[in-house]
Amino acid sequence: MFWKFDLHTTSHIDTLLEKEDVTLREVMDEDDVLQECKAQNHKLVEFLLRPQCMEDLVTFITQEPSSDVEEKIKYKYPNISCELLTSDVSQINDRLGEDEKLLMKLYGFLQNEPPLNPLLASFFSKVLSILIGRKPEQIVDFLRKQEDFVDLMIKHIGTSAIMDLLLRMLTCIEPQQLRQDVLKWLNEEKVIQRLVDMVQPSQDEDRHSNASQSLCEIIRLSRDQMFQVQGCSEPDPLLATLEKQETVEQLLSNIFDNEKNESAIVSVIQILLTLFETRRPAFEGHMECPPGMSHSSFSVNHSILEAVRPRLKDFHQLILEPPKKNVMKTTWGVLDPPVGNTRLNVVRLVASLLQSNTHNINTELINLNTMGVILDMYFKYIWNNFLHIQVEICTAMILAMPCAPTDFQPNTEQEHARESILIKHLFQKCQFIQRIIDAWSSNEKEQAEGGRRRGYMGHLTRIANSIVHNCDKGPNGPQIQQLISELPVEDREKWETFICGQLTDTNKRNTVDLVSNHIDITDVFIFTSLPLCPTAFSDYQMQQMTSNFIEQFVLILHDWTSRCKEKIQQFEDAGSDEEDIWDDKDVTFAPESQRRPSSGSTDSEESTDSEEEDVKRDPFEASNHSTDDRMEVDTDCDGWLETSVASPLSTSSKDCESAKVEEETVCCEQRSITETVINGSMKETVSLTVDAKTETAVFKRFAKHLHTKTATYVCKESILNVMTGTYTSEYIHVHLHHYTS
Incomplete structure (x- = not known):
């Protein structure tokens, strides 16, 4: 039995760690080192917690690899070190978060001159972010002791990983009181004003973009926090500083009192648009204020508008004279000048101001x-x-x-x-x-x-x-x-x-018409689609969706017409002993490729007949075929609206002279075929019924919108007199409540 055998496999790392002189690099070279660490392999964790190993792990992610290392393995150990330190093993988090010497070594990465290595910066940011989430009190206390922390963060704001770290401090610190203390600390350090100073023409585009994105995220995060924390009496100090009139005026001064710089202008407009994104009524209607919130939180701060109003003439001038753009040649002609990102964002700003x-x-x-x-x-x-x-x-x-x-x-x-x-x-x-x-x-x-x-x-x-x-x-x-x-x-x-x-x-x-009654007697019927959601598909898609129905049922109707004529001939010849073609037989529906050999498309993947055979094949055949090829007969009428025309338009049929003929007529009074097709969110059922007794062909279409509690049923019923071609069509629209599972 299988339990007689010891299926436990000892990890190669365990064997490796038994060596007294094993090195950290040797352990990191093992393929399963990360899995074993996350599984909290006791021997491996104890090894990694050694002071020298922890120091080496931090060194890997904070120091530039040697230039003589082969490029493909240059960042192998920094990457593995980052994964080990962020594997969320509590012992590793405790050791790193409580050892100030290790934290200082980690913090030293920020003291490098810009630009920082973006890959190492991502490793550094990931490790410190994990510590902020797991050991918030210790990390915040450590960072507040570093007098140059905010200066260094702003200095490296052009590196996206450092921007992410700053935002992490605003979102991942719990409890709420500690987060509020951090906000006050950052506000006292004038982090908002320093970010605003980054958005001016003298700085590069990376600083423009990241500083602008940081300010935008601070606005959104602060407002979201106001909704999530009910009963919070203390306002967000960073948001309050951002919404001050002097802050907005400084932003505008940066771009208008210096040379025109598209990157700076667009970044400032992005900040203004975010300030205008407060949860307030749109022009179509009004939104109620949530409990516990004053309505002032749902309107644009008056101080922002007062700061922007005197600068409207400067924005207007930007539309007339945007920053110089090169002539742009397009397939439609030459744009001199092109619209440009500046003018496009100014128009967006105007739209937002109009909404105020x-x-x-x-x-x-x-x-x-x-x-x-x-x-x-x-x-x-x-x-x-x-x-x-x-x-x-x-x-x-x-x-x-x-x-x-x-x-x-x-x-x-x-x-x-x-x-x-x-x-x-x-x-x-x-x-x-x-x-x-x-x-x-x-x-x-x-x-x-x-x-x-x-x-x-x-x-x-x-x-x-x-x-x-x-x-x-x-x-x-x-x-x-x-x-x-x-x-x-x-x-x-x-x-x-x-x-x-x-x-x-x-x-x-x-607008796609709900119904159409265009009739061409030559082709008997030509129908358009019946979409219940006209905007869901393009005209071309709707034409393609309904083309199959049109061609199929034109053939069906012609075929039924010929069969009716044959049947009437049999009624006239009461002495005929020929087999009744209307006798109970399974009606099959030919695959698309067999009905329309010239269309180039098929609805059946099983059809492999040649084109010549397709042309000759009758679209309706007797049973003796697999059920896969048979037309679906839908007998379940639940949820569907059925209608009939009160008075059929037809000439009276000839009286049958014998009981045998009468019996045959009863058997074949009504023969119907129904096909149901689901396409997207619409289900359409089309049925054709031929009444041999009255010599009428009745064509019905039912359309239903799926996946909705309120469905609209549209029925089109058309009657054609087989002998005379007399035609009527009637539409019925009914709105019902139909609950689908």
Whole structure:
């Protein structure tokens, strides 16, 4: 029996450690050293805890390897050392966290001159991060004793691993009181101000990027912490410092009072955008304030807006004169100058400022005509969709958001009729309506001459639809209607013609019809798709999804028509002894490749017949075939809506003269075939029923949206008189609650 044998295998490391003169490098050369360490092999852990071994492990990750070491193994031992020290073995954590000599050796890595070796920096950051999480009190106490710690962190902020370490100190320190003490300490060390000083043209791009990202993460982490820790009475000192007006003013001074530097400008804008990311209502609706939080936490700090407002003219000038960019040659032409990252981020900032919906900000933007300049860019750079989406956001917010508290004008009918000064500026000064119509007409002219559709037309369609929607249902509807009515007669007529003609036609093309009843008697039936979620698929995808149904059932209907004619001939010949083709037989559905040999695609992977055989093969065959090839007959009607037409449109069938014929007629009164196909989130069942007695063919389609509690069932029932070709079609739309498992 297997228990008679000792299946325990002694690790080679255990044997190796029995040698008195074994070295750390020899142990680290073993393939399973990391696994044995994580498994807390007693002998291995005791060996690693030796003072010399611990010192060597720290040395490996803090000192540059010798230049004469072969490149492929140059960082082998530093990597293994890092993995051993971060294997989360409590004895190793205790020894490293409590031995100040080892900590000083580890800390010495920060005292190297920049730039730090990025790989060694990642090892150092990983080890110290583990210690911060496992031994927070000891590590924080040690770091606070080092007077140059914050200076060194800022000095090396251009190294991403050091930035990560700084953020780790803000997120992984527990308990909460200790974390609050760390925040106060870092704030006293002016870490925010020092990071702000890094974002200016005199520093390199790495420092710009990492300092900006650090400040952005501090903002987000601080706000998240406010939600996670309920009842926390103490504010985050770092966040409070960042939101001060003088801090924001210093950021703006860095980029505007010196030479223009795109990296610095973009980094500062990223910080401002993050400051504007507070959990506040979007322009579509309002979000309630969570319990225990004041509403002021959900709006942009007033001091930030006050710091930004005087600099709006400088941001406006950046749109007009961005930092110098080289001419860019593209497949669509030459961009001189290109939009550039600076201008794109300035437009993003404008969109964020508009969302704050502050009267002073709005007034300044109007005075500068910033929206007019942004619209100029929109129509000039026809292929920059990053710009187009930001402009669309700007216009959507202006049209949909309520008036700012002081945005009102006196009116004879009311003492204070509230009006949006931004909407008035957009329609009057910026000539919003006229520019949309002109751009649309210009695009159509180019397309008529063989040109391509402009890249902004999709966004322009949505902008035009936004005007129409807000004119009818938006909070500023009366004002928009009034402004449109004040347009010159020619422009107003053009707009009305546009929204009733070109815009309506475009919306129809962009919307997949739920149903279609286009009939071609030559091909009997041509059907379009029935998607319950029109935007889920493109027009091309929907065409491909339904092409199989169309071709299959055209063949089916023709086949049933011919069979009906044969059957009627049999009714007329009561004395015929031929086999009844309508006798109970299994109906099979031919594979796709056998029905449509010329399509180039197949629904059945088992079909290997030649093209010639495919053409000759009957799409409906008798049983004698594997069940895999048979058409699925769906008899489960649970959850599906069934309908029928009350009065069939057909001529009366001929009376049967014999009982035998009557019996046959009963057997074959209705023969139906049903196929169910699931594609994506839509399930569609299509059935064809031929009533030989009334000589009618009934075609039904059922569509159902899967995975939803509320499903929409759409049934299309069509009837064709086999003899005369008389056709009717009826649609039934029913909304039911259908609970799926």
